[in-house]
Amino acid sequence: MEIRQSIVQRYEEMHAVLNEDLRITLSHLDMEEKAAASALETLMERNGSLIQEIEQDLSTLDEALDQTVTETNIMSFLSAMEHQDLEDMSRERVVQDKADPISIDLDEVKAEQILSLTNDVLRLISSQTPVIRKLIKSYSSVMYLDPQTAHPKLVVSPSGDSATYTKTWQQLPDLAGRFDTTLNVISSQAHSRGLHYWEMDVTGKTYWELGVTYPTIPRKGSTEDCWLGRGDDSWCVEFFDGKYTAWHGGVPHHLPVTKQFSRIGVFCNFVAGSVTFLDADDMMPLYSYCEGTFSDCLHLALCPGHDHNGTNSRPIVICNPTSPMPMSD
Incomplete structure (x- = not known):
């Protein structure tokens, strides 16, 4: 039981590390999106007349396009996608249930081996996160003051x-x-x-x-x-x-x-x-x-x-x- 609890704890620690990494990565994406949106807003203000011409052209183009997808087709498509999502979720739950460390009946030697492997995986994940650090630091440049x-x-x-x-x-x-x-x-x-x-x-x-x-x-x-x-x-x-x-x-x-x-x-x-x-x-x-x-x-x-x-x-x-x-x- 103690080994099982240790294994569960390692998985929870991995989950926490990955969640924090996801939070940092999404923060970068959000910040970049806000900056890009701000730049776009400024550009639109400076080029108002050009934007109006583009909107007029797009409106004309929209009127000329044939509507090949009906509302019924769209609803059928969404219904099929929803059905597929439910099947995928069902299969995912089966896989998760089978992979749950608590549900695995192991002998002591095998349990020790799994605990050792989960420790290795946790160290690897911790050493590679945040992923954004690895990416940005790969662009490090040397600078000297003049x-x-x-x-x-x-x-x-x-x-x-x-x-x-x-x-x-x-x-x-x-x-x-x-x-x-x-x-x-x-x-x-x-x-x-x-x-x-x-x-x-x-x-x-x-x-x-x-x-x-x-x-x-x-x-x-x-x-x-x-x-x-x-x-x-x-x-x-x-x-x-x-x-x-x-x-x-x-x-x-x-x-x-x-x-x-x-x-x-x-x-x-x-x-x-x-x-x-x-x-x-x-x-x-x-x-x-x-x-x-x-x-x-x-x-x-x-x-x-x-x-x-x-x-x-x-x-x-x-x-x-x-x-x-x-x-x-």
Whole structure:
């Protein structure tokens, strides 16, 4: 009886792991659908007259089509499908009843073997979930920060993988690409095709901004467009005063989360023209933007913020995979 209970428990644990994985995967799909719907709504607003012409053409086409499927045929089809579904459910119940560990009468040796196998299966399932983590991490790219773009109060590490605020204004060349008001720095590399994923460690920080940007983001002066997400050139998530906000085009989207994350992921999909921010600990999506098509290459962009009397002194660190530095594409 004890072994049987252990086997049942392993199956329940597998079920819990798979249910959580399903929840995370569906959350990604829901977020992407919302982003795509938002992008479509914007596109429809910008192209109202074109949509009206398309609707008129579709209406004309509908009138010209022959109605080859009658209501009776449809009901017959649905009735047949319902009958087939009932038969499938009946067969499924039979299979489930036969596969129920409680209903199996085993000798002790065989029971021990099954328990061992279920332990192996549980470990395998746990190691492979969430599935979305495996998928997104397969697109991990190496990114290094460009010190020639960093605000003079930011210190970029020699390895180029972190940025830290300093109270000292460093005497650096006033290059055209250097931010002189906002505490920003962008990556040396840029991408314009494919799928790319980056993770940033924000452990212990009380304020930060991170995201992606076109190379055309303004670098000089106090204009709001220099801030990440405040213009049409960049997309970001901001953490400030315990609250998270997604920004693009100067429009804030307040996120209904309160957890203080240790790692934030950025998934950039040039195929779909989308960028998704997510909690890298469990791969739950925070917010997605869908542009359809990006008009330029994208750099990773960071703002570690002021130290706030020592409460925000830690750096933002890019968690690069161990691989050679990539070329821009």
